[in-house]
Amino acid sequence: MRIMGMDFGSVTVGVAISDPLELTAQGIETIRYVEHKKNLLFERLQELIKQYEVDSIVVGLPMDLVGTETARAQASRGFAKSTRRKFHLPVDMWDERLTTAAAERILIDADLSRKKRKKVIDKEAAVLILQSYLDKKRMEKKRDE
Structure with a gap:
């Protein structure tokens, strides 16, 4: 079982995947898309869902x-x-307040150039x-036990 996290933007979607035990999130990629060609975005997401066995x-x-x-x-x-609707999977919405700002700080601390940060910031936001x-x-889960 894995969970896919996404940071949906107007031209990119950052994608992260959980480990099988659902303990940690790892960044996978940033997908660029054009609004009128979202079918290409959904095709790539389908490949990732299948590859990582996302549920x-x-x-x-x-x-x-x-x-x-x-x-x-x-x-x-x-x-x-x-x-x-497309993938017949449960989809939750999650408050993403300040994730892009936090991702930016993490990438700056990692000493990535502005150009490199721009390429990976959405993926890092998806991880967060x-x-x-x-x-x-x-x-x-702990509380309910």
């Missing part, structure tokens, strides 16, 4: 600092709905989204 998906939900959805949230919700989801899931 559920988490999509980042853009929120502002006070916890209300941003204008980008509707696009993310639409993407999650399309993803659920998925890892926080996994951590919360693990905490809830």
